[in-house]
Amino acid sequence: MSTDASASTIDRETCIELDAADPLAPIRERFSLPEGVIYLDGNSLGALPRGVAERVQHVITEEWGTGLIRSWNEAGWFTKPATVGDRIAPLIGAAPGEVMMGDSTSASLFQVAVAGMRMRPGRRVIISERGNFPTDLYVLEAVQELLGGDEPLERRLIADNGPTLADVLDDDVALVVLTHVDYRTGRMHDMAEVTRQVHEAGAIMLWDLAHSVAAVPVDLNGANADFAIGCTYKYVNGGPGSPSFMWVAERHQGEARPALTGWQGHARPFDFEVDYEPAPGITRFRVGTPQLLSMSALEASLDIWDDVDVALVREKSLRLTELFMTLVDERLGQWGVEVVTPRDPARRGSQVALRIDDGYAVMQALIERGVIGDFRAPDLMRFGFAPLYVSHADVWDAVAILEDILTTESWREPRFAKRGAVT
Ligand SMILES: Cc1ncc(COP(=O)(O)O)c(C=O)c1O
The missing domain is CATH 3.40.640.10 (Type I PLP-dependent aspartate aminotransferase-like (Major domain))
Structure with a gap:
């Protein structure tokens, strides 16, 4: 993964500091998530809570x-x-x-x-x-x-x-x-x-x-x-x-x-x-x-x-989606990636959609690298930010991996074009 933060005004250290100050951070321990996965699809199927x-x-x-x-x-x-x-x-x-x-x-x-x-x-x-x-x-x-x-x-x-x-x-x-x-x-x-x-x-x-x-x-x-x-x-x-x-x-x-x-x-x-x-x-x-x-x-x-206050969830959700959109703007603009989700917090839920050519294949390449979002036809990659288990560092890492996939064009490998029944 690229850790080059030169293209961003926000570096990974800042994200780690935000996580350290996050009152919801301890809640992540109450979920059972696979190692090495950044799960950005809680808007489709939420993660598994421990105890279920x-x-x-x-x-x-x-x-x-x-x-x-x-x-x-x-x-x-x-x-x-x-x-x-x-x-x-x-x-x-x-x-x-x-x-x-x-x-x-x-x-x-x-x-x-x-x-x-x-x-x-x-x-x-x-x-x-x-x-x-x-x-x-x-x-x-x-x-x-x-x-x-x-x-x-x-x-x-x-x-x-x-x-x-x-x-x-x-x-x-x-x-x-x-x-x-x-x-x-x-x-x-x-x-x-x-x-x-x-x-x-x-x-x-x-x-x-x-x-x-x-x-x-x-x-x-x-x-x-x-x-x-x-x-x-x-x-x-x-x-x-x-x-x-x-x-x-x-x-x-x-x-x-x-x-x-x-x-x-x-x-x-x-x-x-x-x-x-x-x-x-x-x-x-x-x-x-x-x-x-x-x-x-x-x-x-x-x-x-x-045990959770939804007002805190909302605060963090807006921070995560804002961070994601800022990093996408700063690092992915050259590939024509467009944020279609409203920037106005009053008009935005807890997910961000990106319009991008070949979004389906790019999403499959991302999933293979452990960043799980989904794709909605014809051209939207969707990322859901569930504040109970997504961290600021996850957001930074997800954008860095996406940048790497676009830079190397690894998404062009034919296996990423193969469609499953569920996208
Ligand atoms: C807005 C909305 N309504 C309804 C549904 C479908 O719900 P179900 O499959 O539980 O009937 C979905 C599924 O994602 C949805 O996004």
Whole structure:
């Protein structure tokens, strides 16, 4: 690796000093990360917290193996979706009783989007954004078809380069579904201001927090939002396939009717009645049997969040992303590498995207050198900065390795052009 700092105004020593003064630095020890890896993909799949394997093992051998069916009561399995939801609540500005764990994020979006639409009968428009994560757009298409009657409902899409929300909002809009932090560029919406605009038009605001929860401070109640969903396998570190969450503002819980009315959302599931009657509160958003093994991994990962102040996480996240962008500007400009993430901290999540020709091959070369990020077609390399386990020295080293790959053109080796199913 190049340790030549002549092209930078910031040297590696400075980064080490920043790490020494970092109050979150000791938290890195609570993660099990492979030697020699700089992990910059926590925005896709968070790292493994120590203690998760033991917790899952305990659930398997003790709660399942020994407790058997008794564990639904004795180990609190039946109420897990709500009790774990209550532990997510402080990360998103929610109150106890407002968050329910669900299935995949896509399924949870369907569950609450239908509820939101039903609260505005007669209105025929859903707004989302062109750059939204595709599953959101696909799920909304199904909602349009399902609730449209003879004619599908209308979809209007905003975009960072126009049209704006103000251009498309009117009194025919029922629901607005936006992802708070853009999955590609890391651009962040102003949650309070957007929600205010949407309410002014009389519509319902639903936020996708996939790239926000545990990455940036989120205050759903402070913003007076209506619904939200998010995943727990990114910055929360809940593990591959860990359950999503749904948030329904307390004021809507009496009226809101979910799309999927499963038995565990019934008022009296163990009365096995023939007709559906929604449970009171957020419980009606439950569907069927929860995925307890995934839930137990998530629970163990939340132990770390019990001890961490998200305000400190945000401070460090902004320092890391700023450092990365500065080093990229100073050292990689000659290869036409362009930072596409907003420089304004108020508009930036916890990731940075770089536009670069042949980004896929360059990313594969980087991964081979131990710097793990990912690639989003057509031309973006994404780097996520999870402040619990990424250091300032990691950032410096990652840019130095990237510079070396571009200087030597090692990325041109044919094996780096071979595409896997997941990029
Ligand atoms: C913004 C956003 N929403 C939804 C999803 C998809 O979630 P799931 O695969 O859990 O349904 C993702 C996945 O990365 C995402 O980035």
